[in-house]
Amino acid sequence: MNTDQQPEAATAVFLQTLIGAVSDLKNRLQRGYEEAYPCLGNVIRIVLDEEEEKAWDLSSFPHLLLPDLVEAHIERLGLQPVCTRHDDSFAPGAFIEIESDSLSPAYVDC
Numbered sequence: 001m002n003t004d005q006q007p008e009a010a011t012a013v014f015l016q017t018l019i020g021a022v023s024d025l026k027n028r029l030q031r032g033y034e035e036a037y038p039c040l041g042n043v044i045r046i047v048l049d050e051e052e053e054k055a056w057d058l059s060s061f062p063h064l065l066l067p068d069l070v071e072a073h074i075e076r077l078g079l080q081p082v083c084t085r086h087d088d089s090f091a092p093g094a095f096i097e098i099e100s101d102s103l104s105p106a107y108v109d110c
Contacts, residue, residue: 022063026052029070036081037074047073 026048033044051069055062 025063025066037079038082
């Protein structure tokens with residue numbers, strides 16, 4: 001009698017853990033995509049919800065599929081991420097060449 005209830009309890013615990021993991025993953029994806037696309041929070045939320053539903057339909061482990069499904073959906077929308085990094089700021093041509101051999105003090109107003 002007690003052994004019959006244990007598999008059901010284990011299944012319930014597994015399902016709750018999986019639901020929590022998917023929810024955490026969605027929150028992380030939401031934050032990441034909102035950072036890349038700052039003004040599109042509602043669109044990103046809709047994409048996440050649609051792709052979560054698809055992931056649950058495709059697998060018992062939707063958290064494994066969700067990131068790729070969301071990325072593919074965002075690519076299909078053709079959105080351009082906002083560039084927040086300046087990768088070229090330390091490029092060789094980014095500094096002005098000084099033609100003087102003498103050093104001059106710099107002034108920084110803080």
